[in-house]
Amino acid sequence: MYSTIEIKKRFIDFYRLLNYKILPGSSLLDPSVPMTFVMSAGLVQVETSAMLNGGKTHNQYALIQNCFRYFDMERIGKSNAHLSLFQMSGAFSFMNADRQSCISCIWKLLTQVYHLPPESLWITFFSGGRVAGYFFEPDIETYEAWLKAGVNPGKIIGLNQEHNFWKQGTNIVGREHAPKCGPHTEVFYDRGECFKCSPECRPGCKCGRFIEIMNTLFITFHIDDNFKVKTLGEPFTETVIGLERLAMVLQDVPSIFEIDTIKPLIEQIDFFINSPGISQAEQYKHKCIIADHIRAILFLTADGAPPPGKGGRARLMRKLTREMLTSRIFLDINSLEFIQILIKSAINLYSEHQPGLLNAENKTFEYIYEEKQRFEHTLKYGKYQLDRLMQKNKKNWISGEEMVRMEKNHGIPNNLLEKILYQRQISFNYQDYKQAYEQWRQS
Numbered sequence: 129m130y131s132t133i134e135i136k137k138r139f140i141d142f143y144r145l146l147n148y149k150i151l152p153g154s155s156l157l158d159p160s161v162p163m164t165f166v167m168s169a170g171l172v173q174v175e176t177s178a179m180l181n182g183g184k185t186h187n188q189y190a191l192i193q194n195c196f197r198y199f200d201m202e203r204i205g206k207s208n209a210h211l212s213l214f215q216m217s218g219a220f221s222f223m224n225a226d227r228q229s230c231i232s233c234i235w236k237l238l239t240q241v242y243h244l245p246p247e248s249l250w251i252t253f254f255s256g257g258r259v260a261g262y263f264f265e266p267d268i269e270t271y272e273a274w275l276k277a278g279v280n281p282g283k284i285i286g287l288n289q290e291h292n293f294w295k296q297g298t299n300i301v302g303r304e305h306a307p308k309c310g311p312h313t314e315v316f317y318d319r320g321e322c323f324k325c326s327p328e329c330r331p332g333c334k335c336g337r338f339i340e341i342m343n344t345l346f347i348t349f350h351i352d353d354n355f356k357v358k359t360l361g362e363p364f365t366e367t368v369i370g371l372e373r374l375a376m377v378l379q380d381v382p383s384i385f386e387i388d389t390i391k392p393l394i395e396q397i398d399f400f401i402n403s404p405g406i407s408q409a410e411q412y413k414h415k416c417i418i419a420d421h422i423r424a425i426l427f428l429t430a431d432g433a434p435p436p437g438k439g440g441r442a443r444l445m446r447k448l449t450r451e452m453l454t455s456r457i458f459l460d461i462n463s464l465e466f467i468q469i470l471i472k473s474a475i476n477l478y479s480e481h482q483p484g485l486l487n488a489e490n491k492t493f494e495y496i497y498e499e500k501q502r503f504e505h506t507l508k509y510g511k512y513q514l515d516r517l518m519q520k521n522k523k524n525w526i527s528g529e530e531m532v533r534m535e536k537n538h539g540i541p542n543n544l545l546e547k548i549l550y551q552r553q554i555s556f557n558y559q560d561y562k563q564a565y566e567q568w569r570q571s
Contacts, residue, residue: 187221194214196213207336212420256288316341317377402460424448514540524554532568
């Protein structure tokens with residue numbers, strides 16, 4: 129079994145032998161994305177790290193980058209393969225891509241360095257499609273490169289622009305800069321037919337059978353404000369591996385929360401649970417949320433969060449903390465010591481290779497404790513407003529619109545509001561709530 133540390137080492141050693149310059153990862157609070165945190169092991173971090181280490185003097189770089197994806201937070205505990213905070217192994221080549229050489233290296237890394245069975249690997253490539261009004265031809269060069277690398281043609285499938293064409297968002301580079309774009313190819317690990325959802329189950333399906341472990345982008349074009357496509361003066365290739373997902377596959381565990389660097393946190397939470405009234409599946413979901421969010425809060429704090437003010441970063445820190453505290457309520461964990469112990473456990477797990485975490489213990493606990501005080505005050509006032517509403521309406525049911533107001537105006541998270549309503553025997557219609565929430569979201 130490969131440890132997560134060994135997986136990282138093999139990636140760096142592999143690309144070092146190919147004469148890639150090894151860079152440190154950048155801070156999660158990169159100035160290039162001021163309203164949020166670093167979201168991927170991409171070009172922004174490479175250019176930032178290169179400039180901080182003497183300028184971009186090489187054509188090829190590799191690094192291990194901490195990443196945070198706020199848009200995956202709602203999937204935590206529901207998906208076996210998603211984290212909000214994760215590590216991405218990235219290799220970048222700033223030159224005209226020799227796709228055959230690049231893809232042969234990827235296949236060697238996966239099958240000879242990590243010893244993944246070729247019969248369990250599936251490949252996707254761009255089958256052609258329209259992007260920003262322009263039609264891009266199928267990426268036949270990539271398809272043929274995989275064939276020459278030795279991949280079974282039955283395991284190579286073409287997908288459209290929604291799956292296999294990357295376009296840089298203007299929220300990252302700004303409207304004044306032309307978004308870079310290009311086709312990409314992905315590698316999926318097949319967990320087996322026992323996980324299939326239908327006879328047509330293939331990579332790109334959301335059933336959980338196929339785990340995406342690697343993605344290679346061939347960034348060769350850009351689209352200007354007039355939607356004209358031009359060839360980049362400096363094309364580049366970006367190969368990234370989701371470290372924890374690869375660990376999940378190599379360690380042969382059913383969930384990303386069972387790998388060697390996360391399972392100890394899940395086991396630590398077990399000591400404090402006092403909630404026999406909820407199902408094992410519900411317990412596990414909340415344990416995953418706590419483990420994921422405490423990791424994210426710790427790493428973000430070590431890099432300088434929470435920043436002052438009321439910007440996007442501050443809101444994300446508050447959301448992480450309050451979701452963690454809500455799961456703590458569902459698991460009926462009353463001990464405040466629980467937070468301290470979990471922070472210490474996370475530091476013990478990661479600080480050998482992330483020494484900056486050692487100085488973040490007190491700040492992390494203080495932030496969570498202060499947010500806990502504010503959250504408890506919010507919940508107390510929200511329950512008071514709920515009591516007033518029920519007294520005013522003189523009924524034992526609540527409308528979907530009223531539930532949305534409780535959530536958005538008075539700060540009671542919806543899942544916790546439902547728990548409170550059940551406890552007070554107040555009836556509600558979940559479909560009415562969903563409809564009212566969608567109306568609120570679009571207003």
